[in-house]
Amino acid sequence: MTKKAPSAAGLALLDAADRGDVAAVRAALADGADPGTRDANGRTPLLRAALADRVEAAALLVAAGADVNAQDDREDSPWLVTGVTGSVAMMRALLPGGPDVTLTNRFGGVSVIPASERGHVAYVRAVLAETGIDVDHVNRLGWTALLEAVILGDGGRTHQEVVEVLLAAGADPLLPDADGVTAREHAERRGFQGIAAALRKAEE
Structure with a gap:
């Protein structure tokens, strides 16, 4: 199955999540970016935020409906990677999203x-x-x-x-x-x- 390329707003959201730029995350969402957008490795903006421990950006994405359980091509999810990074703050930021x-x-x-x-x-x-x-x-x-x-x-x-x-x-x-x-x-x-x-x- 061919992966759908992210829209311009989706690319902006992925980048903003990586950087933890809350204002840019908010702007990308307002511009219509899908919180479920995926990069070439199947990573969502929330997973990228979790990997980089961008807690505030992650909390905003969770509030926007991002899936805390969405797994990438390596079967990593935002929730699962908290066990790797050990970030208690990120773990708690994801709890409102109902992690499995x-x-x-x-x-x-x-x-x-x-x-x-x-x-x-x-x-x-x-x-x-x-x-x-x-x-x-x-x-x-x-x-x-x-x-x-x-x-x-x-x-x-x-x-x-x-x-x-x-x-x-x-x-x-x-x-x-x-x-x-x-x-x-x-x-x-x-x-x-x-x-x-x-x-x-x-x-x-």
């Missing part, structure tokens, strides 16, 4: 999983407290947010905090990966003593 917290990225993960991997403590805490996201969602690799924080994390204080937040939110420490290895076992193998201790306590 069950929507998955190309790895089969929900937003809390990449956030846990990257050590975005504030985001992990906020998304678990302010949405109904599944703390034990399993991605295509067979990993939960807890497993990902241990397997792909560095074992430092930040990732230990992520593990503690996940456990406090009810994450199941006994859920193993696809090979039957638990988060604690991974932590012990990697020498992450603080994380292993927290997981051991949670298993009791």
Whole structure:
């Protein structure tokens, strides 16, 4: 299927969203730009604003009816990328748009999983407290947010905090990966003593 080229107003909106130029976003919308306009990679103005953490521009686009769940050619959506950037402000700006917290990225993960991997403590805490996201969602690799924080994390204080937040939110420490290895076992193998201790306590 051939992609429809953006109109002049649509191009202006995409550019304004990238730059976070609120006045230009407002002008493009007033000029008839479709909030659902997509660039060559399938990215909407809202997705581009989310990627660049242009919170004020994103809020304006959401108010104009932009879809917070629209996915691009890589299966990224405005909501999903907040888990990558870790922007709590952007996450909250998108909430009025009704994000689908069950929507998955190309790895089969929900937003809390990449956030846990990257050590975005504030985001992990906020998304678990302010949405109904599944703390034990399993991605295509067979990993939960807890497993990902241990397997792909560095074992430092930040990732230990992520593990503690996940456990406090009810994450199941006994859920193993696809090979039957638990988060604690991974932590012990990697020498992450603080994380292993927290997981051991949670298993009791």
